[in-house]
Amino acid sequence: MNIKFPEFIGVQFTQRCNLRCKMCFQWGPKGFYRNKKFNLFREEINVEKWYKFFDQISKYKPTIVFWGGEPLLYRDIREIMKYIKSKELRSAMITNGTLLEEYAEDIVSNVDRVAVSLDGPEKINDSIRGKGVFSKVMKGLRKIEKIKKEHMRQLPQLQFLYTITNENYKYIIDFFNYIKDNFDAHSFFFQIAWFHTPQMRKRYKWEMKTFLECDAISCDGWISTNHIGINPEEVEKAFHEIAQSKGSSRLILLDCMRDVKKFLEEPTYTFGYTECAAINERIGILPNGDVVFCTDYPDYILGNIFTQNILDIWYGERAERFRNVLKRRGLFSICSRCSSFYGYDVDYLSRRSARRG
Numbered sequence: 001m002n003i004k005f006p007e008f009i010g011v012q013f014t015q016r017c018n019l020r021c022k023m024c025f026q027w028g029p030k031g032f033y034r035n036k037k038f039n040l041f042r043e044e045i046n047v048e049k050w051y052k053f054f055d056q057i058s059k060y061k062p063t064i065v066f067w068g069g070e071p072l073l074y075r076d077i078r079e080i081m082k083y084i085k086s087k088e089l090r091s092a093m094i095t096n097g098t099l100l101e102e103y104a105e106d107i108v109s110n111v112d113r114v115a116v117s118l119d120g121p122e123k124i125n126d127s128i129r130g131k132g133v134f135s136k137v138m139k140g141l142r143k144i145e146k147i148k149k150e151h152m153r154q155l156p157q158l159q160f161l162y163t164i165t166n167e168n169y170k171y172i173i174d175f176f177n178y179i180k181d182n183f184d185a186h187s188f189f190f191q192i193a194w195f196h197t198p199q200m201r202k203r204y205k206w207e208m209k210t211f212l213e214c215d216a217i218s219c220d221g222w223i224s225t226n227h228i229g230i231n232p233e234e235v236e237k238a239f240h241e242i243a244q245s246k247g248s249s250r251l252i253l254l255d256c257m258r259d260v261k262k263f264l265e266e267p268t269y270t271f272g273y274t275e276c277a278a279i280n281e282r283i284g285i286l287p288n289g290d291v292v293f294c295t296d297y298p299d300y301i302l303g304n305i306f307t308q309n310i311l312d313i314w315y316g317e318r319a320e321r322f323r324n325v326l327k328r329r330g331l332f333s334i335c336s337r338c339s340s341f342y343g344y345d346v347d348y349l350s351r352r353s354a355r356r357g
Contacts, residue, residue, distance in 0.1 A: 005060040006314065008282040010295050013066060013074035014044050015287055019096050021119075021129050023165050023193045025221035025296070026069065032221035033069075044287050045306065047076035051083055053289075053305050058087040067094035072103055081110040094161070098133060100140025107156060108147045113186070115159040116141070120168040120175050128167055141183055157186035159252075164192040166229040172238035180245075189252040189344070190239065192260065194296075194337040195224040197267050203333040208299055211325045216299040219334055232260035254342040270336045278340040279323050283314065293322060296338055 017027050026033045054064075064084050071077060071093055084091045092113040100107065100116070107114060119125045122134040141158065148154070160179055162172065172190065179185050196204075201219045208216040242251050255271045256263050263269070276293075284295035289306040291313050292298040300322060303313035313319065326332075335341050 003280050006062050006283050009062045010065045010284040012068055012287050013071055015069040016073045017069040019130055023226040030221055032218050047079050049306055054087050063090045065092045070096055072099040078106045081106050085110040097137035097140055101143050104143040104147055111156045113157045115161050117161045119163055120171040124168050124171050159187045160185055162190045165226040169230045169235050173241055176242055187250040187252055193226045194222055195227050196222040200333045207332050212300050214300045218297040218299050232264055235260045254344055256342055268336050276341055
């Protein structure tokens with residue numbers, strides 16, 4: 001079988017989160033983590049079991065990306081960060097940033113990249129993410145940069161994630177300039193909040209049941225109106241202005257953001273993409289050890305790392321069944337609304353340059 005071991009392993013040590021962001025597909029008003037069928041709160045695994053997993057995969061040298069929920073809420077996250085570093089594995093963290101100040105020393109010592117989610121200047125961000133959030137994140141970022149300077153370290157690199165909605169699309173430039181002027185930002189990732197139509201959701205549930213005998217509930221979190229009212233011309237103007245600035249090399253735009261109007265008006269359009277690369281290069285692991293291809297739509301379980309060898313899962317019957325369904329009949333109806341489908345990962349800029357080169 002001509003499929004290499006996954007380059008990226010996204011790990012959710014916990015699904016818990018201390019925020020309730022308005023547009024969040026996990027814990028927002030319609031987030032699917034609110035569904036008791038998918039609530040893995042009580043299934044967080046002892047750190048010793050995670051150690052054994054990292055022992056098993058360390059020779060393959062994948063990049064470990066931990067996210068959540070909020071990964072810094074996991075009770076043993078300090079030990080996890082140190083252990084991943086001790087195995088000489090590259091790591092990245094996706095975080096809401098509210099706990100960065102508390103964990104700054106551990107992060108600077110052990111993590112290679114931190115991707116922080118913020119959604120505008122302070123007033124706008126806090127209207128979306130909660131009162132006082134912006135200030136907490138700024139304190140954490142300043143502490144990280146202070147420690148990096150004291151220890152003369154280049155890592156972790158700081159990436160900023162901005163989810164564009166109808167509440168904050170007018171503030172893209174203000175946010176970019178503020179961060180650029182105040183922090184050593186490695187990169188900026190701008191993306192309109194993913195959304196489905198009821199028809200896409202209905203068809204996806206049918207597809208999963210018909211072809212994979214799987215009940216799909218994750219798509220329930222993506223029925224949203226956060227995109228309604230976004231002015232595509234204004235968003236593209238902001239992207240263009242950033243592209244012309246000194247920070248242009250740090251701008252991350254997936255190809256689906258190259259035509260904002262089409263993205264908003266044609267939710268099933270795939271911008272020339274016909275295959276999912278994720279199924280051959282990455283996996284996600286849920287807090288209980290379940291393994292999935294689709295981290296945003298974790299309905300179809302490939303296996304469990306605490307009861308099976310990861311190679312038996314990656315090359316196993318359930319993984320091959322999923323790959324074959326996509327190969328035979330094409331993409332699922334919701335694939336057009338997935339960052340992994342368009343190739344986003346923590347190394348997006350360098351990997352994209354390599355592909356083009």
